[in-house]
Amino acid sequence: MASIKIICPNGHLGFAPLKTASFHLGVEEKPDFIAADSGSDDIGPVPLGSDTCASPKSWQEHDLEEMLLASRKLDVPMIIGSAGDTGSNSRVDMYVQMIRDLAAKHNLPEFKIGWFYSEVDKELVRSKIRSGSTIEGLDVRAALTEAELDATDRIVAMAGVHPFRKLLEEGCDVIIGGRSSDSAVFAAPALHKGYDKAEAYYLGKVLECASFCAEPYGAKETVLGSIENGGVEVTAMHPGQRCTVASVAGHAMYERSNPYHEYVAGGLLDMTHCKYEQVSEKTTRVTGMVFEDATDFRVKLEGSGKVGERFVGMAGIRDPYTIANVDKVIDWAREQVRERFGDEGWELHYNVFGRDGIMGDMEPNRDKPGHELLVVVQGVAATREMAEEVAITGTRQLFYARLPEVKGTAGGVSFVFDEVLPASSAYRWTLNHTMSVSDPLELFPTHTDIVSQ
Secondary structure (H helix, E strand, O other): OOEEEEEEOOOOOOOOOOOHHHHHHHHHOOOOEEEEEEEOHHHOOHHHHHOOOOOOHHHHHHHHHHHHHHHHHHOOOEEEEEEEEOOOHHHHHHHHHHHHHHHHHOOOOOEEEEEEOOEOOHHHHHHHHHOOOOOEEOOOOOOOOHHHHHOOOEEEEOEOOHHHHHHHHOOOOEEEOOOEOOOHHHHHHHHHOOOOHHHHHHHHHHHOOHHHHOEOOOOOOOEEEEEEOOEEEEEEOOOOOEOOHHHHHHHHHOOOOOOOEEEEOOEEEEOOOOEEEEEEOOEEEEEOOEEEEOOOOEEEEEEEEEEEEEEEEEEEEOOHHHHHOHHHHHHHHHHHHHHHHOOOOEEEEEEEEOOOOOOHHHOOOOOOOOOOEEEEEEEEEOOHHHHHHHHHHHHHHHHHOOOOOOOOOOOOEEEOOOOOEEOOOEEEEEEEEEEEOOOOOOOOOEEEEEEOO
16 A cells, blocks of 8 residues: 555543544545554553443443444444453453444444454463463563462453454454554554554554544544655644644653653564654654564563452541641551451551642652642452441541540541442452563454344
């Protein structure tokens, strides 16, 4: 192809519905592919561990319907990665069924659907560990141990371009992917059409979050990316947005420890020497990217394990003296829980919003709290009954805390709700590691079918 055009309508499909006006403008550009990623670690470990979605089903159906109808109208492939927020097997099956139901609803002509799974059996990982193949931790994590593996409920592997390319080669019109690298969703069709790896992966990097690469900020708006004449161009579809040198370069650099490096299964996209050029009011062109193939093919693994059941309480503080001594108040409440339940079998987590609720100990201004604080309390335990009591005690005892200068009997804390609220079960990330594989498709079985009425 002399050029390739891909539109992305949503940086996290279903997390908030795509904006239809800019999407339809993108469709009018007659793209060669319509693609979107549907997953993120930003949602935390709960959806993966509990095998649920972080988004309402109706929002996901909305985005899939818009994309499916447009792709069938244009007769171009539609590609989705990390189905249902996590890309677990059940979420892939859910999306495949949604596509079948939407095809029946609109009486669409016959088309070919393909999908792949990303869940990894714990015993496969265990066999790798026992064979001497180290499951290396990312960032500051240590290598995976069998004990940590045993604490894991569900594992997904992050696919690169390879299962997408296989399904494209098999002529699929709709592809639903398990857990996937964001950029792979877009790089795969470019590689399928014969484009250079550096250009293909940069196209994926710039398109993965849709309109996040444009300004002014506007979520869930469509952008169009293309490869032509040896470079990548990206154009905002919303009439009020522009893809500028600053917005495109800024997006390329965010969410990474090294702003110039993007690691994917099979290699590294090096953006150190990228050149950004404003070629029109709404379009920026990028050249100079380089791709380096990996010598050891490693796949990222994500795992989540259940900690316990969870309830949440909330307490507000306006009294200046209580604010100044909020850590002592929290220590008092924690000690009351310890007296009731002992030292083990429960967890209490306090977030003090208005002081350091977001950043914790990393907050540079935690010695300058606001005039009022909100303390969010999470009580975690093995059973719902115990978790509720831990949360109630850990919240209500904030009111009863005794501080040395307090003369009265009333506490310095008020309650948003008198009761504590049931929450999802508590999970934690157990795996953020990479595993060596001999075949890029080893962990990602593919399937195809014909959708017909």
